[in-house]
Amino acid sequence: MMVTTMLLRSKMAAVKVAAGVAPHKGLKLMERYFSTQVLKSPLSLMSLDMPDIWAPPSPTDYCSPSSSPCNFSGQETAAVIDGKSIAEEIRSAIAIEVSRMRRCIGKVPGLAVILVGQRRDSQTYVRNKINACEEVGIKSLFSELPEDCTEDAVVRELLRYNNDPSIHGVLVQLPLPKQSISFLVCFSCIAIYLQHLDEEKILNMVKLEKDVDGFHPVNIGNLAMRGREPLFVSCTPKGCIELLIRSGVEIMGKHAVVIGRSNIVGLPTSLLLQRHHATVTILHAFSKSPELTTREADIVVTAAGVPNLVRGDWLKPGAVVIDVGTCPIEDPSSEFGYRLVGDVCYEEAARVASAITPVPGGVGPMTIAMLLANTLDAAQRVCDFN
Numbered sequence: 443m444m445v446t447t448m449l450l451r452s453k454m455a456a457v458k459v460a461a462g463v464a465p466h467k468g469l470k471l472m473e474r475y476f477s478t479q480v481l482k483s484p485l486s487l488m489s490l491d492m493p494d495i496w497a498p499p500s501p502t503d504y505c506s507p508s509s510s511p512c513n514f515s516g517q518e519t520a521a522v523i524d525g526k527s528i529a530e531e532i533r534s535a536i537a538i539e540v541s542r543m544r545r546c547i548g549k550v551p552g553l554a555v556i557l558v559g560q561r562r563d564s565q566t567y568v569r570n571k572i573n574a575c576e577e578v579g580i581k582s583l584f585s586e587l588p589e590d591c592t593e594d595a596v597v598r599e600l601l602r603y604n605n606d607p608s609i610h611g612v613l614v615q616l617p618l619p620k621q622s623i624s625f626l627v628c629f630s631c632i633a634i635y636l637q638h639l640d641e642e643k644i645l646n647m648v649k650l651e652k653d654v655d656g657f658h659p660v661n662i663g664n665l666a667m668r669g670r671e672p673l674f675v676s677c678t679p680k681g682c683i684e685l686l687i688r689s690g691v692e693i694m695g696k697h698a699v700v701i702g703r704s705n706i707v708g709l710p711t712s713l714l715l716q717r718h719h720a721t722v723t724i725l726h727a728f729s730k731s732p733e734l735t736t737r738e739a740d741i742v743v744t745a746a747g748v749p750n751l752v753r754g755d756w757l758k759p760g761a762v763v764i765d766v767g768t769c770p771i772e773d774p775s776s777e778f779g780y781r782l783v784g785d786v787c788y789e790e791a792a793r794v795a796s797a798i799t800p801v802p803g804g805v806g807p808m809t810i811a812m813l814l815a816n817t818l819d820a821a822q823r824v825c826d827f828n
C-alpha cells in the first residue's frame with residue numbers, strides 16, 4: 443500500500459489542511475489563542491478558549507454503518523495527526539513543571555483514581571493513567587473496589603480523597619457497574635436484592651476543585667454557558683481541540699460535526715468547539731442520513747463507538763477527521779487476540795481527508811496527557827503557584 447502520510451509532531455506542525463490554515467496563519471491564530479485563553483493552564487495548552495429521557499432506539503431507527511467492507515485499495519493522502527507524539531511532548535512539559543513545583547514549594551500534584559469492578563478495559567485505562575502519573579512525577583493513589591461494593595463504600599473513598607490535601611484531582615473511572623447482587627440475611631430468611639451505584643450522585647460528590655475529569659455538572663454547565671469558566675474541561679474533548687490547534691487546523695467559522703452526544707465526550711466536545719467559534723452539528727443514534735451532514739463538515743469528530751461508521755464517502759474532500767472511538771475487535775493475529783479500531787474506516791477516510799487521527803495513537807494518549815495537565819492545574823491553583 444502506498445502511503446504518503448506525514449506525521450504531525452510539533453505544536454506548529456507545518457501542514458496545510460483544507461479545513462484549516464496555512465502555517466503562518468496558524469501561528470497568528472495560536473498567538474491569539476494564547477492571549478484570549480479563557481481557562482488558565484500552566485502549560486499554555488491551547489484547547490481552552492473556549493427531552494432528557496430517550497427511548498432506546500429500535501434497530502431501524504439506528505443510522506447503521508454500511509455493511510460493505512472497508513475499501514483498502516488506493517492511496518492515502520491525509521496527514522496523520524500523531525496524538526502519541528503530541529501527548530509525549532505535553533507530558534515532557536508537565537514533568538518539567540512538576541519538578542519546578544517540587545523544587546520551589548516542596549509539593550507535587552496528587553491524583554486519586556477510584557475503580558469499581560474488574561472490567562479489563564477500565565483496568566488498562568487506569569493502569570495507563572497511573573503509569574503516566576509516575577512518569578511525570580505526579581503522586582497517584584488508587585482504590586480498587588469490588589463490583590458488588592455498596593454506594594456508601596464508593597462515597598467513603600471519594601470523601602477521603604476530597605479531604606486529603608495531598609490529592610488535587612479525584613476521578614471515578616466510568617462506567618460504574620450497572621447493578622450488583624447483594625444478600626441480606628435476616629433471621630431465617632435470605633433476601634437477595636439488586637443494588638445500584640448512582641453515577642449521578644457519585645459524580646456530584648467529587649469536589650469541584652478536584653474534578654480533573656471535568657464531569658461534575660457544574661463544570662459541564664459552566665462550559666456550556668457564555669461568559670462562564672469551568673474549573674476543568676473534560677480530558678478527551680480538550681485533547682481533541684488540542685490536536686486540532688497543534689496541527690494548525692483553524693476552528694473558527696468552520697462547520698464541525700460531532701458524532702455522539704454523551705456527557706463525557708460528545709456533548710463537551712460540541713460545547714468546546716462552539717467556544718472556539720465553530721458552527722457545530724451534533725449527530726446521534728437517531729439522526730437520519732448522517733452521511734449527508736458529515737459531507738458538509740470541515741471537521742468531523744466522531745465518538746460513537748461504532749467501528750467503520752464513518753466511510754470515505756461520508757467526508758468532504760479535505761476534511762479533518764478526529765476519531766475518538768475505541769472498540770476492541772477480535773483479531774487472532776494480534777498479540778492479545780484483539781485490536782483497537784475507531785469509528786472511522788481509516789483507509790477510505792485517509793484518501794479523502796486532509797488530516798486524520800489514527801486509532802490507537804490518536805486521541806487516546808491525549809486524553810491521558812490532558813488528565814495530567816488538569817491535575818497539575820488543580821495543584822497549582824490550590825497552592826497558588828504559577
Ligand SMILES: NC(=O)C1=CN([C@@H]2O[C@H](COP(=O)(O)OP(=O)(O)OC[C@H]3O[C@@H](n4cnc5c(N)ncnc54)[C@H](OP(=O)(O)O)[C@@H]3O)[C@@H](O)[C@H]2O)C=CC1
Nearest residue numbers: 505702703704707726727745746747766767768805806809
Ligand atoms: N480515546 C479516548 O480517549 C476515549 C475514547 N472513548 C471511546 O469513544 C466512544 C464513545 O464513548 P462514549 O461517548 O463514552 O460512548 P456512549 O455510548 O456513552 O455514547 C455514544 C454516543 O454515540 C451515539 N451513537 C451510537 N451509535 C451511533 C450511530 N450509529 N450513529 C450516530 N451516533 C451514534 C449515541 O447516540 P444516542 O445518544 O442517541 O444513544 C451516543 O450519543 C467509545 O468507543 C469509547 O470507547 C471514550 C472516551 C475516551
Ligand SMILES: Nc1nc(=O)c2c([nH]1)NC[C@@H]1CN(c3ccc(C(=O)N[C@@H](CCC(=O)O)C(=O)O)cc3)C=[N+]21
Nearest residue numbers: 566567613614615616617655768802803804806807809
Ligand atoms: N472517569 C473516566 N475518565 C475517563 O477519561 C474515561 C473513563 N472514565 N472511562 C473510559 C474512557 C475511555 N478513556 C480512554 C483513555 C485512554 C485511552 C488510550 O490511551 N488509548 C490508547 C490505547 C490504549 C490501549 O492500548 O488499550 C490509544 O488510543 O492509543 C483510551 C480511552 C478514558 N475514559
